Amino acid sequence: MDAKTDSEQAKSLVIGATGLTGGYILEHLVRGGQRPLALSRSRQTRTGVDWFQGDLEKPETFGLPPFATLYCTANAILLPAALPYLFNPSLKRVVVFSSTSVITKIDSEIVSERETLKKLADAEQEIAALCGQNSIGWTILRPTLIYAEGRDRNITPLSKLIRRFGFMPLVGGGPGLRQPVHAEDLAIGAISAASSHSAANKFYSLPGGETLTYHEMIGRIFDGLRLPRRTISIPPFLWKAAFVIAKPLFPGANAAMGTRMMKDMAFDSTPAADDFGWKPRMFNPTFD
Numbered sequence: 001m002d003a004k005t006d007s008e009q010a011k012s013l014v015i016g017a018t019g020l021t022g023g024y025i026l027e028h029l030v031r032g033g034q035r036p037l038a039l040s041r042s043r044q045t046r047t048g049v050d051w052f053q054g055d056l057e058k059p060e061t062f063g064l065p066p067f068a069t070l071y072c073t074a075n076a077i078l079l080p081a082a083l084p085y086l087f088n089p090s091l092k093r094v095v096v097f098s099s100t101s102v103i104t105k106i107d108s109e110i111v112s113e114r115e116t117l118k119k120l121a122d123a124e125q126e127i128a129a130l131c132g133q134n135s136i137g138w139t140i141l142r143p144t145l146i147y148a149e150g151r152d153r154n155i156t157p158l159s160k161l162i163r164r165f166g167f168m169p170l171v172g173g174g175p176g177l178r179q180p181v182h183a184e185d186l187a188i189g190a191i192s193a194a195s196s197h198s199a200a201n202k203f204y205s206l207p208g209g210e211t212l213t214y215h216e217m218i219g220r221i222f223d224g225l226r227l228p229r230r231t232i233s234i235p236p237f238l239w240k241a242a243f244v245i246a247k248p249l250f251p252g253a254n255a256a257m258g259t260r261m262m263k264d265m266a267f268d269s270t271p272a273a274d275d276f277g278w279k280p281r282m283f284n285p286t287f288d
Contacts, residue, residue, distance in 0.1 A: 011034060011036075011067055011068040011069060011090075012029055012034055012036040012037065012067060012068065012069040012070075012071065012194075013036065013037040013038075013039060013064065013067040013069070013070050013071065013086070014026055014029070014036055014037070014038050014039070014071045014073070015039045015040075015056065015070070015071065015072045015073065015074050015079075016039075016040065016072060016073035016074030016075075017038035017039060017040050017044070017049075017051070017073075018040045018042065018044060019073050019074070020073075020146065020148050020151055020152060020183040021073045021097060021143075021146070021183045021186045021187050021190070022038075022040075022071070022073035022074070022187075024183055024184045024186070024187030024188075025071050025073065025187040025190055025191065026038055026046065026049055027187070028187055028188060028191055029191065030047075030048040030049065032191075035048055035049070035050065036048075036049055036050070037049075037050050037051075037052060037064060037065070037067055038050070038051045038052065039051075039052050039053075039054050039062075039064070040053070040054075041053065041054070041055050052064060056074060056075070056078035056079060056081075056082045057078060057081075057082075059081065059082035059084075059085035059086070060085060062082075062085050062086070064086070064088075066088045066089065066090035066091075067088070067090060067091065068090050068091060068092050068093070069091075069092065069093045069094075069095070069194050070086060070091060070093070070094045070095065071095050071190055071194070072094070072095070072096045072097065073097045076096050076097065076098050076120060076123050076124065076127065076140075077116075077119045077120055077123045078123075079096060079123060079127055080123055080126035080127055080130060083127065083130050083131075084130070087134055087136070091136055092136065092137060093136070093137045093138070093139065093194050093200070094127065094131050094136055094137070094138045094139070095138075095139045095140075095141065095190050095193055095194050096124075096127055096138070096139070096140050096141070097140075097141050097142075097143065097186070097190070098120060098123075098124055098140050098141065098142045099120065099142055099143060100142045100143065100144050100205055100207075100265065100267055101117055101120075102117050102120050102121045102124070102142065103142070103205075103267075104263070104265045105117055106118070106121065108256060109256055110256055113256075124140050124203070127140065128140065128201070131201075132201070137200035137201060138200070138201055139193045139194065139199045139200065139201075139202060139204070140202075140203045140204070141186070141189065141190060141193065141204050141206050142203065142204065142205050142206060142267075143181050143186055143206045143207075144178070144179045144180065144181050144205070144206065144207045144208060144265065144266075144267060145178055145179065145180045145181065145208070145265075146180075146181055146182075146183055146186065147180050147181070147182060147183065147285065148182060148183040148184065149224070149285050149286060149287055150287065150288065151183075152183065154180075155180060155221065155285060158218065158221055159221050159224070159225060159285075159287050162218075162221060162222060162225060162227065163225060163227070163287075166227070166230060167230040167231065167232060168218050168222075168230070168231050168232070169231070169232050169233075169234045169239070169258075170214065170215055170218065170231050170232065170233055170234065170261055171233075171234055171235075171236055171239045171258040171259055171261045171262060172233065172234075172235070172236055172261065172262040173215060173233040173262075174213060174214035174215035174217075174218065174231070174233075174261040174262070175213050175214065175215065175261075175262055176213065176214045176260065176261050176262050176263045176264050176265060177211050177212070177213060177214075177264040177265060177266040178211070178212055178213070178214055178217045178265060178266070179207035179208040179209075179210070179211050179212070179265075179266055179267065180208045180212075180217060180283045180285075181206060181207060181208035181209075181280055182208070182280065182281055185208070185209075185280035185281055186206060189206055189272065189276065189278050189280070192276040192277055192278075193272075193275070193276045195276075196275055196276040198274075198275040198276065199275045199276045202271075202275070204271055204272045204275070204278075205267035205268065205269070205271075205272070206269070206272055206278065206280075207266065207267045207268075207269050207280075208280050208281070208282075208283055209279070209280040209281050209282045209283065210282050210283055211266050212283060214261045214262075215231065217283065218231060219231070220283055220284060220285060221285060221287075223284075224284070224285040224286045224287050225287050234258075236258075236259055236262070239258045239259065240258075240259075243258065
């Protein structure tokens with residue numbers, strides 16, 4: 001294969017290609033006739049993809065051919081330090097996934113969470129500045145609650161709790177608004193944003209196709225499990241007291257996860273729809 005043909009087929013690099021959204025980006029790029037490059041900490045083999053092993057914390061070890069578009073679905077906090085090693089004369093657009101948590105949880109009562117989100121917000125600004133200094137277009141995407149049935153860390157753990165206990169406690173009844181977004185829709189949106197001139201040098205919130213209360217979102221999970229909806233409303237003060245006792249059973253959880261059921265976390269999708277045709281699916285998950 002000559003250099004020209006190779007460059008045309010491998011014109012995109014996906015960092016975090018083993019993740020949910022990164023995997024879907026690869027899938028859709030290959031379907032579209034590309035031969036993308038993929039970068040992850042563990043080498044993989046996939047038809048139609050040129051896979052490279054690398055770590056964003058060790059960017060000096062990268063040995064990548066030129067590419068025109070960079071998609072980063074890995075930890076965006078690590079990207080600014082690695083970007084100088086990724087810039088090349090062919091690069092025209094950088095599309096990075098962040099999170100709407102930089103808005104909804106920046107004042108979190110959990111110190112470690114607050115510190116991490118401050119780093120993420122700072123990284124967003126550094127990425128934009130570095131790309132601007134090198135005349136490279138950038139787009140930063142902030143998804144809401146990401147899911148992919150059986151594989152995500154948001155909806156799937158809730159489904160496992162429901163399947164295990166047969167009911168779901170909801171703090172204050174769960175009135176807070178949510179917009180779950182499927183990882184495949186995010187991949188489709190990222191590819192569209194990368195090819196849109198209107199989406200250059202902008203931030204976008206990427207909510208799902210409908211806005212639901214936390215209560216209704218949980219109800220849809222029950223439906224997807226083909227189980228009757230069984231929820232129990234718990235007053236916030238009782239939740240905090242009960243959580244102290246139950247915490248050993250859920251080592252990765254914190255009390256704020258419950259109290260946030262009452263908080264609205266909803267965003268406007270109009271800018272993304274106008275600039276690159278964002279149109280995600282409704283939330284109707286199904287589980288095996």
